Amino acid sequence: MKPVVLCIVGCFWLAHCCGSATTMLFHGHQPHEWKKLYFVHHWPVTVCKMSEEDCKDPPMYWTIHGLWADKAEHCNKTWHFNISKIKDILGDMKQYWPDVLHPNHTQFWKHEWDKHGTCVAMLESLNSEKKYFSKALEFYEKLDLNSYLLKMGIKPGSTYYQLATIRDALTSFYKVTPKIQCLPPEEGEEVQTIGQIKFCFTKEFNLINCTEPKAISYLAHEERFFDPEELSICNDTLTYYPAQLQLHK
Numbered sequence: 001m002k003p004v005v006l007c008i009v010g011c012f013w014l015a016h017c018c019g020s021a022t023t024m025l026f027h028g029h030q031p032h033e034w035k036k037l038y039f040v041h042h043w044p045v046t047v048c049k050m051s052e053e054d055c056k057d058p059p060m061y062w063t064i065h066g067l068w069a070d071k072a073e074h075c076n077k078t079w080h081f082n083i084s085k086i087k088d089i090l091g092d093m094k095q096y097w098p099d100v101l102h103p104n105h106t107q108f109w110k111h112e113w114d115k116h117g118t119c120v121a122m123l124e125s126l127n128s129e130k131k132y133f134s135k136a137l138e139f140y141e142k143l144d145l146n147s148y149l150l151k152m153g154i155k156p157g158s159t160y161y162q163l164a165t166i167r168d169a170l171t172s173f174y175k176v177t178p179k180i181q182c183l184p185p186e187e188g189e190e191v192q193t194i195g196q197i198k199f200c201f202t203k204e205f206n207l208i209n210c211t212e213p214k215a216i217s218y219l220a221h222e223e224r225f226f227d228p229e230e231l232s233i234c235n236d237t238l239t240y241y242p243a244q245l246q247l248h249k
Ligand SMILES: *[C@@H]1O[C@H](CO)[C@@H](O)[C@H](O)[C@H]1NC(C)=O
Pocket: 076, 078, 079, 080
């Protein structure tokens, strides 16, 4: 009998005490805790490959996917995206942060703002739509990933790369290791396809190593906007960097 009694008392206590703590955590006004920023590039051809949508002429350069907090999403549901706030930067937005899948980019920007912008906006330097989107464009320009890959001779096309070749090239240039994500091989294929390159920053905007491969399961779920298929951390194997859509598989 004793264990049962203990359990009854214990469970009652747990429900009482920790139930309310849980309520506070999920319903209270706790700040969303996050520690670092991810600046995410994606490769449009791969984005198209992952989608059922019709993609016409995806850009042949890495474009912006988003500027994210590592551990927070949808932080302020009352802060609505308003395209007028970024009207001064629409030219650069369309070129460097396009919605690869749809001709109208507004939904994509709104999605990024709602899900990620409202979280990183807790930093004073990102606390408006204009600051958020402008800062991402600035990261893009400073990192200059496209020129750097070309300079290292890493070009899209029919050659496969060892993942380590790409990763080491990036690490030697940026002095930090980014996170590289791939689309796993499809049935009958041997090679993974490179899809995303993420750089990690402190809240003070210093580049840092993106370590901790242990977070794989979390990562796989962190961005589902381009479902159905998902990107995951690349394996150390041959990697395809596609230059064009295979129109039929
Ligand atoms: C959420 O957004 C609203 C509307 O912009 C703003 O007034 C409010 O201060 C924001 N709340 C937080 C916690 O940032």
